Amino acid sequence: MALAASAGSAWPALAAAASSAEKREPELWPQPLAVPGGVARVALGPAPERPRARTAQDVPLLVVGDMIAWTALVGIPLSAQTGASHIEVQGSAAEPARRLAFRIAPKKYREQQLKVPPRTVDLSAEDMARYERERDHQKEVMATWTPPPAGPLQLAVPVPGRRSSSFGLRRVFNGQPRNPHSGMDIAAATGTPVHAPLDGQVIDTGDYFFNGNTVWMDHGGGLLTMYCHLSRIDVRTGDRLATGQVLGQVGATGRVTGPHLHWGVMLNRTMVDPALFIET
Ligand code: ZN
Numbered sequence: 001m002a003l004a005a006s007a008g009s010a011w012p013a014l015a016a017a018a019s020s021a022e023k024r025e026p027e028l029w030p031q032p033l034a035v036p037g038g039v040a041r042v043a044l045g046p047a048p049e050r051p052r053a054r055t056a057q058d059v060p061l062l063v064v065g066d067m068i069a070w071t072a073l074v075g076i077p078l079s080a081q082t083g084a085s086h087i088e089v090q091g092s093a094a095e096p097a098r099r100l101a102f103r104i105a106p107k108k109y110r111e112q113q114l115k116v117p118p119r120t121v122d123l124s125a126e127d128m129a130r131y132e133r134e135r136d137h138q139k140e141v142m143a144t145w146t147p148p149p150a151g152p153l154q155l156a157v158p159v160p161g162r163r164s165s166s167f168g169l170r171r172v173f174n175g176q177p178r179n180p181h182s183g184m185d186i187a188a189a190t191g192t193p194v195h196a197p198l199d200g201q202v203i204d205t206g207d208y209f210f211n212g213n214t215v216w217m218d219h220g221g222g223l224l225t226m227y228c229h230l231s232r233i234d235v236r237t238g239d240r241l242a243t244g245q246v247l248g249q250v251g252a253t254g255r256v257t258g259p260h261l262h263w264g265v266m267l268n269r270t271m272v273d274p275a276l277f278i279e280t
Helices: 125-142
Strands: 039-045 052-055 062-066 069-075 083-090 098-104 111-114 170-173 184-187 193-195 200-208 212-218 224-230 246-249 260-267 270-272
Touching: 039 083, 039 098, 069 083, 069 260, 069 270, 125 200, 200 224, 212 246, 224 246
Parallel strands: 111 170
Antiparallel strands: 039 069, 052 083, 062 069, 083 098, 184 260, 193 246, 200 212, 212 224, 224 260, 260 270
């Protein structure tokens, strides 16, 4: 898959805007959308070295760009309060941190009713203990931090198929409200190969109570991607994958209503809408 060949410069934000009659915005990946579940792009200005930026909760942020213009990418939790927010930025270790403000606009997500096996909603003591162990493990996986990626952050769609716009839906399982849907579901038959959307390293694989067979990838700078409900996992923790390499196959493991890929994209330990990273 020819990824991001459209951007001549490494950072599309710096590419000259098209000079045709229909003047197009230069392509930005991820697309800016400062709402709960979206990504805010906060301009940090010029600096000789990549500034360090953190959320108000002290989680490191992915900073992209070059010495002419740096930008912090801020993943906004679905549970975030709308209105004024801020990040902390430091040009170098010697400099004091400065506070940069940004605004989170409201976005209304619809409600979705789902029917699943009762044991996946009202957990037995044993299943609850398993889930809690897995949640603690996932927290460690999500805290992975490696150097930021060098290239553009456009992602390839991991599986061809009908993409639901179900990110952010407030979900009600068997009549009981649960966490909102924090990924993109792509409909595909069991056995369909799932491809890495960007170069990266496999940082976790496992069979989890809700997510079924799962693969996590680290793309650097806190940009992680997650693949759930797989029928088969074809990689191991530590494997380095190039864009397009197969990591597993679509399935229906875990809490699902049928075979599909659940695709999660994470920035600063926050699940954000994968649609902001792909050509739609
Ligand atoms: Zn899903």
